[in-house]
Amino acid sequence: MQINKIEVSELVEDSLPEYKKNSVNRMLKLLIKSKTGLIGLVIVLIVTIIGIFAEQLAPFDPNAINPMLINKPPAWLEGGEFAHFLGTDNLGRDLLSRIIIGTKVSLIVGVCSIAIAGFIGMIIGLVSGFYGGFIDNFFMRLVDSFLAIPNILFMLVVLGVFGPGLLTLILVIGATQWVTYARLVRGEVLSIKERDFVKASRTLGTKDRTIVFKHILPNVISSFIVVSTLSIATAILLEASLSYLGLGIQPPMISWGGILEGGRNFLATAWWISTFPGIAITITVLGIIFLGDWLRDVLDPRLTK
Amino acid sequence: MNMPSKERKQSIETERDVLLEVTDLKKYFILDSGWFNRKKEYLKAVDGVSFHLEKGETLGIVGESGCGKSTTGNLIMNILEPTEGSILFNGKNLSKISKEELREERQHIQMIFQDPYSSLNPRLKVFDIIAEPLISHNLFKGEELKEKVQELIETVGLRKDQLNRYPHEFSGGQRQRIGIARALALNPKLIICDEPVSALDVSVQSQILNLLARLQKEYNLTYIFIAHGLPAVKHVSDRIAVMYLGKIVEIATKEQIFSRPLHPYTEGLLAAIPIPDPTLRKRGNRNVLEGDLPSAVNPPSGCSFHTRCQYATQLCKNETPKLLEFEKGHSVSCHYPIVNSKGILVKESVVN
Amino acid sequence: MTMENVALEVKDLKTFFHTEDGVVKAVDGVSFNVNKGETVAIVGESGCGKSVTSFSILRLIKAPGKIEEGSIIFENKDLTKIKESQMRDVRGNDISMIFQEPLTSLNPVFKVGDQIAETILLHQDVDKKEAKKKSIELLKKVGIGRAEQIFNSYPHSLSGGMRQRVMIAMALSCNPKILIADEPTTALDVSIQAQILTLMLDLKKEFGTSIILITHDLGVVAEMADKVIVMYAGQVVEESDVFTLFKNPKHPYTKGLLESTPKVHELEDELKSIPGSVPSASNWPKGCRFYSRCSMRLNHCNDNAPELLGDENHIVRCWLQNEEVVKQSEYAK
Numbered sequence: 005m006q007i008n009k010i011e012v013s014e015l016v017e018d019s020l021p022e023y024k025k026n027s028v029n030r031m032l033k034l035l036i037k038s039k040t041g042l043i044g045l046v047i048v049l050i051v052t053i054i055g056i057f058a059e060q061l062a063p064f065d066p067n068a069i070n071p072m073l074i075n076k077p078p079a080w081l082e083g084g085e086f087a088h089f090l091g092t093d094n095l096g097r098d099l100l101s102r103i104i105i106g107t108k109v110s111l112i113v114g115v116c117s118i119a120i121a122g123f124i125g126m127i128i129g130l131v132s133g134f135y136g137g138f139i140d141n142f143f144m145r146l147v148d149s150f151l152a153i154p155n156i157l158f159m160l161v162v163l164g165v166f167g168p169g170l171l172t173l174i175l176v177i178g179a180t181q182w183v184t185y186a187r188l189v190r191g192e193v194l195s196i197k198e199r200d201f202v203k204a205s206r207t208l209g210t211k212d213r214t215i216v217f218k219h220i221l222p223n224v225i226s227s228f229i230v231v232s233t234l235s236i237a238t239a240i241l242l243e244a245s246l247s248y249l250g251l252g253i254q255p256p257m258i259s260w261g262g263i264l265e266g267g268r269n270f271l272a273t274a275w276w277i278s279t280f281p282g283i284a285i286t287i288t289v290l291g292i293i294f295l296g297d298w299l300r301d302v303l304d305p306r307l308t309k
Numbered sequence: 310m311n312m313p314s315k316e317r318k319q320s321i322e323t324e325r326d327v328l329l330e331v332t333d334l335k336k337y338f339i340l341d342s343g344w345f346n347r348k349k350e351y352l353k354a355v356d357g358v359s360f361h362l363e364k365g366e367t368l369g370i371v372g373e374s375g376c377g378k379s380t381t382g383n384l385i386m387n388i389l390e391p392t393e394g395s396i397l398f399n400g401k402n403l404s405k406i407s408k409e410e411l412r413e414e415r416q417h418i419q420m421i422f423q424d425p426y427s428s429l430n431p432r433l434k435v436f437d438i439i440a441e442p443l444i445s446h447n448l449f450k451g452e453e454l455k456e457k458v459q460e461l462i463e464t465v466g467l468r469k470d471q472l473n474r475y476p477h478e479f480s481g482g483q484r485q486r487i488g489i490a491r492a493l494a495l496n497p498k499l500i501i502c503d504e505p506v507s508a509l510d511v512s513v514q515s516q517i518l519n520l521l522a523r524l525q526k527e528y529n530l531t532y533i534f535i536a537h538g539l540p541a542v543k544h545v546s547d548r549i550a551v552m553y554l555g556k557i558v559e560i561a562t563k564e565q566i567f568s569r570p571l572h573p574y575t576e577g578l579l580a581a582i583p584i585p586d587p588t589l590r591k592r593g594n595r596n597v598l599e600g601d602l603p604s605a606v607n608p609p610s611g612c613s614f615h616t617r618c619q620y621a622t623q624l625c626k627n628e629t630p631k632l633l634e635f636e637k638g639h640s641v642s643c644h645y646p647i648v649n650s651k652g653i654l655v656k657e658s659v660v661n
Numbered sequence: 662m663t664m665e666n667v668a669l670e671v672k673d674l675k676t677f678f679h680t681e682d683g684v685v686k687a688v689d690g691v692s693f694n695v696n697k698g699e700t701v702a703i704v705g706e707s708g709c710g711k712s713v714t715s716f717s718i719l720r721l722i723k724a725p726g727k728i729e730e731g732s733i734i735f736e737n738k739d740l741t742k743i744k745e746s747q748m749r750d751v752r753g754n755d756i757s758m759i760f761q762e763p764l765t766s767l768n769p770v771f772k773v774g775d776q777i778a779e780t781i782l783l784h785q786d787v788d789k790k791e792a793k794k795k796s797i798e799l800l801k802k803v804g805i806g807r808a809e810q811i812f813n814s815y816p817h818s819l820s821g822g823m824r825q826r827v828m829i830a831m832a833l834s835c836n837p838k839i840l841i842a843d844e845p846t847t848a849l850d851v852s853i854q855a856q857i858l859t860l861m862l863d864l865k866k867e868f869g870t871s872i873i874l875i876t877h878d879l880g881v882v883a884e885m886a887d888k889v890i891v892m893y894a895g896q897v898v899e900e901s902d903v904f905t906l907f908k909n910p911k912h913p914y915t916k917g918l919l920e921s922t923p924k925v926h927e928l929e930d931e932l933k934s935i936p937g938s939v940p941s942a943s944n945w946p947k948g949c950r951f952y953s954r955c956s957m958r959l960n961h962c963n964d965n966a967p968e969l970l971g972d973e974n975h976i977v978r979c980w981l982q983n984e985e986v987v988k989q990s991e992y993a994k
Contacts, residue, residue: 201428204428208442218430510706516936518934537851544923581852581854583881584884590883602820
């Protein structure tokens, strides 16, 4: 095909909105603007670093029992010691070290279970939404039946049968959370599928696989990421609840929920044992939620003005 | 090519180069009336549409919302499958050929969409949008691909350096140009323009229309121009088809449609257009089409326009008029076409 | 022109939006009058500030938007200064508005009749029965034949044209002095558009309402308007009576708009276009805002912002109207 250069008279001289050179700049700008986003990011970063370097950061061996130090209060209370800043538990173990090590487990459970749930949900949602018909009907009825089972009950039964443990916990949380993603992704796909650019792509002779990965997936991914972030918070809370019920992480492995459970009987005499892991959970969850809200704003190029 | 029909013979006689021939095209949508309702209802979106299109020609298809003009476009694009009827493109029946052949033919039919905001993927850079068809069909790679895309964007009046931007950084008119570049990439023969300017500002509309006109000349393109009003197609069309409730009620050259419309609906559409000249104000005595469009699920009996037609008689209620040729190149489906002072006679039947 | 004749006076209105990327000067010093019983059309392309102007009149501008300066005088009150409670009395009662998309302006969960009756109950001292009777009367007035039946139907079951009729009935329910119609027929089919325009003309005759018609369609302007205000980039660029404007447009932008409007009544016409598009509202050019797209531009225009020039009946914001400038300056390339 021969292409003629267009005449000068037809050239479109335009004052475009200022070209956003890189989105990193824009993200930083938005981050500074949204204070909660910044707080969220800082919290999540700190928690992640603590989780990764937990062994190095923990001042004491978290499982070292010391009968001399039973139920020591935090440093700022009478009888507290600076070395054991947050105090010790009923077996004389350093609470701060336990919480630091517990971060690791909580994060692993949160991230891994949501990764599994997200992966399953994403695939099912994409297939279901894109192809529709019988496949869609089948998966959506499956989703419905999952939604009809009470989550906690389901998890208790499974954990009871297979026995508690890290892997089982991750799998069981993942198995209850994927339905959220399947529904979310399917809904998004259904609406994006009807947009003209997908129609255009079909008329251009693009293959289904390319349409799904190039046109649909990138448009689903932002809401997916936002919901995932928030779900990690849910998963951390679930882990804590299950561990609290004694069906989650088993000693000697340490998790926030586990520490909380351990302090349950000493609330009157040593309130700090249950309180500090509780605070750790709250702060982390809040941080993740803040981060998620900020991501929602950042990830949509159409919202940029 | 075998050509049994009379019209085909005629078209050969006059040495016309027919690119597209649509015969008795129908698309019925089944309305989901629930499990307990046995009676099936159909929405007759397109109900027996026939026309042909010559190479290098522009056909305007005009009608109000729900008349089936966009469905017709989608049927030709093969986005929808026809319930009945045939679409011959370049002598090949698109609904009969194999999948690979269809993919091959599809390259030659492209589409430009109405909404420049939803027709471009917001997550892709302009380069990737224009390159998509070239990659899908494995036509260019690497440096060649880059050059080709640069050529394309300059053809539509944008600059090379705008290729690595995202669609939202462009104005509506510019986005429509990107859509045009994408449609041109595969070197198509036929482009279906589905209201390509109705979402744009007036001054920008003519920019796009002029661009389309220039491209038509340069690449010998054939256009189908779908619009809801006559003004939008007047400037670009050679012939115009007016649709009402899934049927073509009148088809003729642009001059014929505008100077002597035969169908009362066409007349009404023309009268409804506000004239940009206050000295020609029609004031109260304009010939306004009464009432609303009937539903395509239960279209009126006989001539579907009779409920809004001021000339309707008992005959119109009972009998569906056929699309007949009244003068050369001017067909109308009406029992009482608006005859001009000369009095036009029926010459021959277009529909067998 | 006496002041008693003026229904609404907009003086030097400035409405800005404070966004992430700076201040968007959507309406930047707009002044005009609307006389009693007059139809004033505000014409312009998207982003020219015509809709923001109309929303400003009703003070319906939401944050980050704000009326920064100027006054809107209606019945000796400055609408930009009165209390919100007083403003609520003006809205829907003295000044009412109809929108482009009638479906989104009607509440989907209420019957259309009840929605009209509600407006009447809000502003008039009548009981429910009376309000219903009035609503049905209004529906009949806007050309709805089966008014009693339509009264009891929900918005989604009506066609676009029918909904716009309902909107008009609602807007007229309190005999407003001014009706603002923001692209009232853009979303409608051609034949329905003609019906609605005819209806608006008839109602204007009957009620003597002043109409502010916001549109981009010069055909609609020619059919409906008495006076035309052409807006570009947040400013009025030309204002005159409708006949003068179409016969003798002076601003290059107005000329360009007229030339790019398809003329159906002439068989052969050439469709011209204005190159480029509207500059960004967060950064208006220093000189004439139309400079980058103007085919008649002078060197002078790039740096100097033109004022509105002309006589009482026809004013234009263009340096070409200033003979001295034309003499001294050369045409720019």
